[in-house]
Amino acid sequence: MENLIPLFPLSLVVYPGEDLNLHVFEPRYRQLINECIEEEKTFGIPAFIDNKLPGYGTEVHVTTLHQRYEDGRMDVKTKGLRIFRLVDFLNPVPDKLYAGGRVQLLDPEEPSTSGTFLTPLLDRLGRLYDLLQIETDYDPTKSPLFSYKIAHKVGLSIEQEYELLTMGTEAERQQFLIRHLDKVIPVVADMERTKDRIKMNGHFKNLDPLSF
Known part of the structure; x- marks a missing residue:
């Protein structure tokens, strides 16, 4: 099943369960984060490597708004949820400042602490x-x-x-x-x-x- 979600490309890799602190200052990403907080929705962080989006990323949600500055900047804490495969990249999303994409959310893996390795x-x-x-x-x-x-x-x-x-x-x-x-x-x-x-x-x- 494909979902259309806001995207916040970064030159890093985020994993499910990982906590990531973000300092948000660009207008397009301030809009994205504000919407995600107000509407309690998730967004995606696709890995941006060698000036391109190779195709995989992680769905995340905002867990804490640490600080909102007078000029609109924000410090937020996010947490990784599920891995996705990017199907179609939209930059920008119609009527928005930020980019988005149709993604295929991969089913969460069953946790297991056992294993040969x-x-x-x-x-x-x-x-x-x-x-x-x-x-x-x-x-x-x-x-x-x-x-x-x-x-x-x-x-x-x-x-x-x-x-x-x-x-x-x-x-x-x-x-x-x-x-x-x-x-x-x-x-x-x-x-x-x-x-x-x-x-x-x-x-x-x-x-x-x-x-x-």
């Missing part, structure tokens, strides 16, 4: 964060769609984040993240070893004499 994913995530000396309290039981929870936290490029957005199952996304971490962890480990060598440079060292 969760344990190896958590193992790699722990290794990465140990190397970076970052503390984490990620709990998969509190984040059923766990891949979305950590996707912005593992060094993916925006193109990789978008690729993850287009994947239909949690298992597929977890495998994608495992492959990514398998490439990233050795690079980070080598960087940490390099940092240690740099720190040692210029300090006195106990060296064993070499016998020739």
